[in-house]
Amino acid sequence: xxxxxxxxxxxxxxxxxxxxxxxxxxxxxxxxxxxxxxxxxxxxxxxxxxxxxxxxxxxxxxxxxxxxxxxxxxxxxxxxxxxxxxxxxxxxxxxxxxxxxxxxxxxxxxxxxxxxxxxxxxxxxxxxxxxxxxxxxxxxxxxxxxxxxxxxxxxxxxxxxxxxxxxxxxxxxxxxxxxxxxxxxxxxxxxxxxxxxxxxxxxxxxxxxxxxxxxxxxxxxxxxxxxxxxxxxxxxxxxxxxxxxxxxxxxxxxxxxxxxxxxxxxxxxxxxxxxxxxxxxxxxxxxxxxxxxxxxxxxxxxxxxxxxxxxxxxxxxxxxxxxxxxxxxxxxxxxxxxxxxxxxxxxxxxxxxxxxxxxxxxxxxxxxxxxxxxxxxxxxxxxxxxxxxxxxxxxxxxxxxxxxxxxxxxxxxxxxxxxxxxxxxxxxxxxxxxxxxxxxxxxxxxxxxxxxxxxxxxxxxxxxxxxxxxxxxxxxxxxxxxxxxxxxxxxxxxxxxxxxxxxxxxxxxxxxxxxxxxxxxxxxxxxxxxxxxxxxxxxxxxxxxxxxxxxxxxxxxxxxxxxxxxxxxxxxxxxxxxxxxxxxxxxxxxxxxxxxxxxxx
Amino acid sequence: xxxxxxxxxxxxxxxxxxxxxxxxxxxxxxxxxxxxxxxxxxxxxxxxxxxxxxxxxxxxxxxxxxxxxxxxxxxxxxxxxxxxxxxxxxxxxxxxxxxxxxxxxxxxxxxxxxxxxxxxxxxxxxxxxxxxxxxxxxxxxxxxxxxxxxxxxxxxxxxxxxxxxxxxxxxxxxxxxxxxxxxxxxxxxxxxxxxxxxxxxxxxxxxxxxxxxxxxxxxxxxxxxxxxxxxxxxxxxxxxxxxxxxxxxxxxxxxxxxxxxxxxxxxxxxxxxxxxxxxxxxxxxxxxxxxxxxxxxxxxxxxxxxxxxxxxxxxxxxxxxxxxxxxxxxxxxxxxxxxxxxxxxxxxxxxxxxxxxx
Numbered sequence: 001x002x003x004x005x006x007x008x009x010x011x012x013x014x015x016x017x018x019x020x021x022x023x024x025x026x027x028x029x030x031x032x033x034x035x036x037x038x039x040x041x042x043x044x045x046x047x048x049x050x051x052x053x054x055x056x057x058x059x060x061x062x063x064x065x066x067x068x069x070x071x072x073x074x075x076x077x078x079x080x081x082x083x084x085x086x087x088x089x090x091x092x093x094x095x096x097x098x099x100x101x102x103x104x105x106x107x108x109x110x111x112x113x114x115x116x117x118x119x120x121x122x123x124x125x126x127x128x129x130x131x132x133x134x135x136x137x138x139x140x141x142x143x144x145x146x147x148x149x150x151x152x153x154x155x156x157x158x159x160x161x162x163x164x165x166x167x168x169x170x171x172x173x174x175x176x177x178x179x180x181x182x183x184x185x186x187x188x189x190x191x192x193x194x195x196x197x198x199x200x201x202x203x204x205x206x207x208x209x210x211x212x213x214x215x216x217x218x219x220x221x222x223x224x225x226x227x228x229x230x231x232x233x234x235x236x237x238x239x240x241x242x243x244x245x246x247x248x249x250x251x252x253x254x255x256x257x258x259x260x261x262x263x264x265x266x267x268x269x270x271x272x273x274x275x276x277x278x279x280x281x282x283x284x285x286x287x288x289x290x291x292x293x294x295x296x297x298x299x300x301x302x303x304x305x306x307x308x309x310x311x312x313x314x315x316x317x318x319x320x321x322x323x324x325x326x327x328x329x330x331x332x333x334x335x336x337x338x339x340x341x342x343x344x345x346x347x348x349x350x351x352x353x354x355x356x357x358x359x360x361x362x363x364x365x366x367x368x369x370x371x372x373x374x375x376x377x378x379x380x381x382x383x384x385x386x387x388x389x390x391x392x393x394x395x396x397x398x399x400x401x402x403x404x405x406x407x408x409x410x411x412x413x414x415x416x417x418x419x420x421x422x423x424x425x426x427x428x429x430x431x432x433x434x435x436x437x438x439x440x441x442x443x444x445x446x447x448x449x450x451x452x453x454x455x456x457x458x459x460x461x462x463x464x465x466x467x468x469x470x471x472x473x474x475x476x477x478x479x480x481x482x483x484x485x486x487x488x489x490x491x492x493x494x495x496x497x498x499x500x501x502x503x504x505x506x507x508x509x510x511x512x513x514x515x516x517x518x519x520x521x522x523x524x525x526x527x528x529x530x531x532x533x534x535x536x537x538x539x540x541x542x543x544x545x546x547x548x549x550x551x552x553x554x555x556x557x558x559x560x561x562x563x564x565x566x567x568x569x570x571x572x573x574x575x576x577x578x579x580x581x582x583x584x585x586x587x588x589x590x591x592x593x594x595x596x597x598x599x600x601x
Numbered sequence: 602x603x604x605x606x607x608x609x610x611x612x613x614x615x616x617x618x619x620x621x622x623x624x625x626x627x628x629x630x631x632x633x634x635x636x637x638x639x640x641x642x643x644x645x646x647x648x649x650x651x652x653x654x655x656x657x658x659x660x661x662x663x664x665x666x667x668x669x670x671x672x673x674x675x676x677x678x679x680x681x682x683x684x685x686x687x688x689x690x691x692x693x694x695x696x697x698x699x700x701x702x703x704x705x706x707x708x709x710x711x712x713x714x715x716x717x718x719x720x721x722x723x724x725x726x727x728x729x730x731x732x733x734x735x736x737x738x739x740x741x742x743x744x745x746x747x748x749x750x751x752x753x754x755x756x757x758x759x760x761x762x763x764x765x766x767x768x769x770x771x772x773x774x775x776x777x778x779x780x781x782x783x784x785x786x787x788x789x790x791x792x793x794x795x796x797x798x799x800x801x802x803x804x805x806x807x808x809x810x811x812x813x814x815x816x817x818x819x820x821x822x823x824x825x826x827x828x829x830x831x832x833x834x835x836x837x838x839x840x841x842x843x844x845x846x847x848x849x850x851x852x853x854x855x856x857x858x859x860x861x862x863x864x865x866x867x868x869x870x871x872x873x874x875x876x877x878x879x880x881x882x883x884x885x886x887x888x889x890x891x892x893x894x895x896x897x898x899x900x901x902x903x904x905x906x907x908x909x910x911x912x913x914x915x916x917x918x919x920x921x922x923x924x925x926x927x928x929x930x931x932x933x934x935x936x937x938x939x940x941x942x943x944x945x946x947x948x949x950x951x952x953x954x955x956x957x958x959x
């Protein structure tokens with residue numbers, strides 16, 4: 001049983017760093033509303049897990065909040081129309097993903113009316129079954145807004161009767177202030193969402209965790225918690241020291257409880273569930289107001305922007321629209337980063353849309369975030385090891401990854417790397433360590449898939465061999481049976497009775513013998529059948545003759561046809577010859593005329 | 602418009618390997634100044650010759666290995682190796698001693714093992730051992746501190762002694778030393794405090810008799826005390842700048858101190874005490890600049906503690922019972938050999954691998 005009080009000691013996770021926070025760029029102004037983009041690109045899959053099934057068609061007019069997909073057979077997470085308008089296309093569009101791939105996306109042209117679909121808030125949770133509540137969260141498209149976007153209903157379903165629900169407002173990544181602004185402005189709704197999550201999971205205790213570099217957010221929570229009579233004493237606020245990556249799920253658990261989530265297990269296995277503050281807010285909106293997840297707070301920051309800040313962005317809004325209204329002045333080698341400087345990824349196309357997991361758009365100047373330089377040799381300084389929050393040996397992992405020693409990587413627990421980037425941040429040789437780990441992880445995954453594939457191929461081959469063998473045997477068996485049946489039938493024909501075939505055969509043999517014995521004395525009696533034969537032969541000859549005659553007749557007919565054709569050809573040739581002759585005559589005449597003319601002149 | 606694609610993290614602490622090495626060189630300045638003050642111009646020339654040789658050797662190796670010499674030199678690691686070797690050898694040793702040592706360090710110990718980051722042994726210490734074994738006379742010909750002999754050799758004579766082994770007046774190194782030492786100790790030839798103790802003990806003197814000689818001054822060896830204090834200061838600068846972690850210096854000095862206390866309790870008149878061990882010879886240089894060489898040291902924090910403690914104990918054992926007066930180089934090389942084993946058994950437990958340990 002985990003129990004945390006307002007004064008219970010905080011713990012440390014090993015390592016960690018203090019990169020420049022740069023949060024003041026965007027957290028000074030309230031969350032804005034930007035003008036609506038002329039076209040929204042809503043990818044059908046915006047979270048980890050399968051996509052839902054499409055339930056609209058091109059040309060459909062949709063209302064704000066209307067589901068574009070439904071869970072379907074894969075039990076996917078639905079996406080919704082972020083505003084009212086027309087679906088003008090459903091086709092591949094660049095995805096908001098580090099791969100830069102394209103994927104199925106609904107093109108929604110807003111009509112500007114912002115006309116809502118009928119919303120169905122839940123007034124009283126107790127009237128619904130647990131299953132129905134989770135279904136509601138899923139139909140509202142709620143996904144984790146802090147990280148990979150895991151469907152909230154699924155995460156909550158696996159965490160029933162837990163000891164501790166942690167509401168994560170740490171937001172440790174530099175630059176990102178979306179949660180900070182949300183906490184300052186909507187602390188009450190976050191607390192409400194936390195209460196709902198507590199009710200749904202039957203969690204014994206709720207801890208809202210905020211880093212100590214967000215005093216305004218802390219104050220906002222303190223006010224709400226002090227004022228709200230509904231807040232039970234099971235919900236407390238804990239302020240954690242600022243250190244990257246204390247907002248990581250595993251690190252935050254360690255800071256608050258001193259516990260580690262065992263490898264290959266989930267926090268729920270040790271009685272803990274972590275939810276982001278944004279997710280708690282979305283849960284409150286979905287249950288109290290029946291609003292699906294169609295917009296989120298996005299940090300728009302970086303020194304390449306003249307108007308940084310935060311904004312409520314309808315999901316599907318393309319990045320270039322957001323940047324262009326934020327005073328984007330791209331420089332040479334400009335990077336546009338989705339997420340923060342530590343774990344975010346660069347995008348190649350500004351056409352990619354904001355999705356459920358997009359918490360920050362960062363357009364840095366080259367001065368504030370210098371582009372990567374040449375990788376130098378590792379000097380084994382061990383700085384990476386000092387900062388690794390997972391107590392791994394980043395340096396060893398790097399050697400192993402370069403050597404493609406997958407067994408060694410497994411022994412050194414590569415899978416426990418959370419890719420926080422602290423090691424690469426401190427590396428004096430600027431080795432892109434995380435890049436090596438990602439690549440190695442992908443290669444290991446690939447290898448695993450290959451292994452599975454070859455295993456399947458082997459099984460299929462063996463199955464095929466077995467089938468061929470079986471079929472061969474079946475064929476042989478069939479032939480054998482058929483042969484027997486034929487024998488039996490012959491025997492039946494021979495005896496025209498239901499006699500035993502063996503007896504019948506014996507009888508036939510006896511009969512043959514008897515016949516032979518009988519035939520020997522009376523051999524002259526065979527003439528009559530011979531005459532018959534002659535007659536048959538004669539008849540056959542006659543038939544053959546008749547056939548030959550027929551054939552010849554047919555040939556003759558064909559010859560006639562041929563002849564007729566030949567006649568035609570001859571006629572044509574004659575005509576041509578005549579024409580030529582005429583022409584020759586004319587020419588000769590003309591020649592003569594000329595000559596005469598010449599003589600006369 | 603095309604955007605630049607890069608892998609996270611996108612920001613980076615502005616402390617590069619080059620900067621680290623530059624700071625190490627900078628932190629050596631106080632120690633070098635102290636050596637210059639007590640032992641004259643020799644150290645300056647040795648540093649210049651070693652540095653020049655190191656740059657040449659490094660460039661040639663990088664070219665031979667088809668790498669960019671300019672980028673390779675930018676990491677300053679060759680210069681750090683050269684500087685560590687130069688401050689370790691007698692200031693008036695002939696030029697070819699430091700040249701051979703530097704070439705061996707860079708070419709054999711570093712590049713033949715795969716270049717920076719791949720060498721098993723500390724290059725400067727491996728070179729020092731090579732020189733000590735090959736040229737024992739030249740490598741043990743330290744002059745007594747200038748403050749004792751009163752004889753200071755000018756920059757020109759120092760250079761001549763190093764290059765052609767004669768001063769402009771025609772004296773050889775031995776003659777200079779004979780003059781310098783003769784004034785003081787009546788033909789006592791050995792000149793470093795640790796040397797002195799070893800010789801005296803071998804000749805049947807007790808420790809206190811040996812320590813009463815003027816070379817020891819009040820606390821530890823005369824001059825050497827201040828050289829060590831200066832390197833300690835430089836080392837603390839490195840610690841404060843977080844270039845090195847506390848583990849190696851603390852464990853090395855701690856282990857050496859514990860061994861020295863136990864030794865002097867067991868045999869007070871045969872084994873030198875704590876003050877001599879900590880502030881004579883190359884102790885502080887070893888603790889902060891040599892054993893902390895990240896390439897050849899253990900990597901994990903626990904591993905570093907074990908590695909450095911091993912160096913400390915080995916220094917004590919070799920100083921007390923070995924055939925050489927000082928023991929830094931041997932101790933470091935022996936500990937280097939143990940690093941793979943130490944690394945193997947000091948791996949930290951990764952997050953979540955302890956079975957939900959609290």
